[in-house]
Amino acid sequence: MVLSRWFASANKINIHKNALASKIKQDPYYRFQSDLEIEIGAQLGIKIDVNIASVDDWLRLPGISITQARSLVEITNSGINFLCLEDLAAALGVSVLKIQSWQPILYFAYYADDSFHAPAKVNPNNATLNQLIKIPNLSQDIAQQILIDRESNGKYRHIADLQKRLNLTPDFAYHLMNYFQFSN
Incomplete structure (x- = not known):
């Protein structure tokens, strides 16, 4: 009896996880609502490259505001690279613990100024x-x-x-x- 309830409960959890995974797969800009969803996203291979992420990429993360997302994009567009979660927390002005749950889908890569992979972006609205x-x-x-x-x-x-x-x-x-x- 106890074992059958446990299996039923585990089955409900798997059905819920599968439904979330399907939802996440179908929407490339799905906004994660929980740590579980981030975990599922990571299992699906979703990564956010923090040094070339767009505002839309940042807004996928739970708890981030559009102002914070824009600020992070401005920082990376200015040539500053985030090398670890601590750098990201410092830029956001929050503790590492507050954003620790994002870690599974964040990807920290360093791009040199002359990197082929990430050309320096210029804002034509204020460029010299x-x-x-x-x-x-x-x-x-x-x-x-x-x-x-x-x-x-x-x-x-x-x-x-x-x-x-x-x-x-x-x-x-x-x-x-x-x-x-x-x-x-």
């Missing part, structure tokens, strides 16, 4: 001419056009807005997308 001309294949003329148009018509909303305003080819806009990070 010197920052823009460091982008491969971006001529000084186009860099100046970016600055002049930004001054005349305001900030760029996204890559398509920049492409339209500067009359860039789709291929060149696609190239720039890998080097630009748009924010106000």
